[in-house]
Amino acid sequence: MTDDGTPSPPPLLSARDLHVAFPGRRGGPPLRAVDGVHLDIRPGEIVALVGESGCGKTTLARALLGLVRPTRGQVVFAGRPLEYGSRALKTYRRRAQLVLQDPSGSLNPRHTVYEAVAEGLRIHRHGGDEREAVARALSRAGLRPPERFFLRHPHELSGGQRQRVVIAGALALDPELLVADEPVASLDASARGEILALLLRLRTELGLAALVVTHDLGLAWNIADRVAVMYLGRVVETGPVEDVLTAPRHPYTQALLSVLPEAPGAPVVLTGEPPDPTHIPSGCRFQARCPVLAGGEAARAGVADRCRTEEPAVLEGGGRAQVACHWAGARVAP
Template sequence: MTTSTSPLLSARGVRIVFPGRHGAPDARAVDGVHLDIRPGEIVALVGESGCGKTTLARALLGLVEPTAGRITFDGRPLEYSGRSLKAYRKRVQLVLQDPSGSLNPRHTVYDAVAEGLRIHGHGGDERAVVADALSRAGLRPPERFFLRRPHELSGGQRQRVVIAGALVLEPELLVADEPVASLDASVRGEILALLLRLRAELGLSALVVTHDLGLAWNIADRVAVMYLGRIVETGPVEQVLTAPRHPYTRALLSVLPEAPGEPVVLTGEPPDPSRVPSGCRFHARCQVLAGGGADRAGVAEACRGRDPEILDGGGATQVACHWAHAGKG
């Protein structure tokens, strides 16, 4: 699916630390991430709540400046001046989880979609551009929707309006944060099919942030699984999801309805970025370590005491796991 080997968007060694309040330890929300997105590629960033995926997405959008590391777009480092960010956000657009939260209830559909054009000073035929974006987003005939307000639309139609609002600026990359989480199952498939069609028609790239591996399977070319601020497994979606090597990826997959065997119930505390453990950050909840598998492979000590290397963010299948590298994963 990719059209080029050089990344459109690239994160290198990105760290985002939020200072703790009232003497509390700092929170390492993103703790060393390399991630590439190539032209025409859809990458799913997957993990449970609190793993840092939304903070990373915000950094990739230029909404949060990294504490360390750098982000480049089209080969150039992201700059944080107002003018540079405005130009950048024309090329990289956000699609939020809850369309009703991102649409002003007092605005018509036309005004909601035209807002980006007005902010960025579009000089052409506004009405034609708005109509084209609505049509591409599957709201046809578009003129029928111009004067409607969000409360007059279904959830799926509202999400299409949000997508149309992103499309009017002809971006190269969409960052979609849980784009179908608030929608009924019947509508989810339609929105995912729309995103795939937009990629085919416009050559769009996308980063889809989700906790749902099933969604990743249906839409992504490549998946990056995130745990406690770091990507722990990445690769082509079919390879990672049919032959997962990291115990965390295996646990996430085990709870899908179609998964074979019993679901893996993760014990221990959910990820807390202000208390990142030594060694492998997953070791305190790892079913392989708890079940003696790491001991048998001779890596239990490494799991508890040695941090696995940061994955390089490219297209190859990679895993940050001592047990998997011992030939067991």
């Protein structure tokens, strides 16, 4: 349900109990990069997927685009399960486009801007006027007048302009969904703000949905409708961005928020590193680093044993606020 009580639109893209595992080294246990994820993205909605490096965010994003095949579970787009034949994937990738972190690495230095934007049109055999489609995409990405950029090469552009060219290449195919993996991580502060404003404008003007993968909760606050916080292959907290970021319930989300410059109180410094995804611990996967468990708060709430032995349930993919934490559940229990 939406805030005014009307039914929510059906998801454009859904992950259903998604698992992605890679073979372990020398025949060892598999690496469980994505370990049971439900996630929905609705038409025109921006969802931020947040977590530390190595938590599985990029693998999940690639699986949602069909670039990595799930070990178990299902990706559903526009009500239909994703098929992995070459023709089906080619059709899907017209509708769901990837925007990568590093525009310099995404663009061939020998190609002009025109060639970079036209590449997808040529791969998918766009039937219309190619020059007009390239110009329209560049204009939508904020590079105006577009003809002024046709013959330029990447080294002649600023970092923000290069990222706009990458976005224009995605927009040329008129997609319904963008998956942006750390889209502003390599940019300076002013360019970051411009690209975020562009993504918001594209949502408003074109109805584009977006999954924005980031380690930066501040970015999520500025751009997202909903946020999903990921730890060691699983979403541990999700919900409307205002709910999650103003009143975080999971100790991991609280720690991530505490290091933002505007956060009240002292930063929460997590000890140690995330566990090896080939040996995910029993019980709560955050237990080895959890300040609530280490500080005795979980014991006082009567859930310390559950934290060590009982894995929290996998969260649903819907829009309501949810948390996978025994201690957070005990705090709101009657």
